[in-house]
Amino acid sequence: MAGPNLEVFKFGLYILFPIGYMWYFGTNLEERFSVPDFWPKDNQTHKIPFEKDEIQSELARMKARRLAMRENRLAGEGQTEEAKKAHEDFEKAMADLQRLRQSQAAEAAEAQKQSNSGWFNGVWPKKE
Template sequence: MGGPNLEVFKFGMYIMFPIATMYYYGTNLDKRFSVPDFWPKPEQTNRIPFEKEEIHSELERLKQRRLYLREKRLQNEKNEGQDS
């Protein structure tokens, strides 16, 4: 038989191996497992307007875009009708 020293060594390995593994993989996570430029920068994301003027200007912008796309669609339909 191994004796008490072997049992103490085995117990130490059983305890220290998971702790050492967690310490190794748990430190410097930002450098080790990060993908550069994975998340968009704040200026690249959508910004929700909260102020009344910002909401009105955003609604006006959406309305102008919708009207522009409608005019473009009607013009395409008119052109297709003339070609037939």
């Protein structure tokens, strides 16, 4: 057996090695890994509106910008009238599809209500 001095040395090594490692590699991280101008300045970021009138004006600005971009895109494609008609036809078809799905859901609910389904449906005869 080596004795208590070796045990004290091993214990000190076990404690000081991770601390020294963290001190050597963990100091000056801001200087080592910083990227200049990574975060935008305050005047470069978006300002979030909090008041109701500011929100409405921002929504109106965004809607006008979106519509202007759409008009430019459609004008570039040369399909303004055809695209509007196709879009209206698409909206009509989607409305018809939604109405059809609602009617099918209503019919399914009615059929479910009338069938009195359960775990043992069809196993035992129904009481009349």
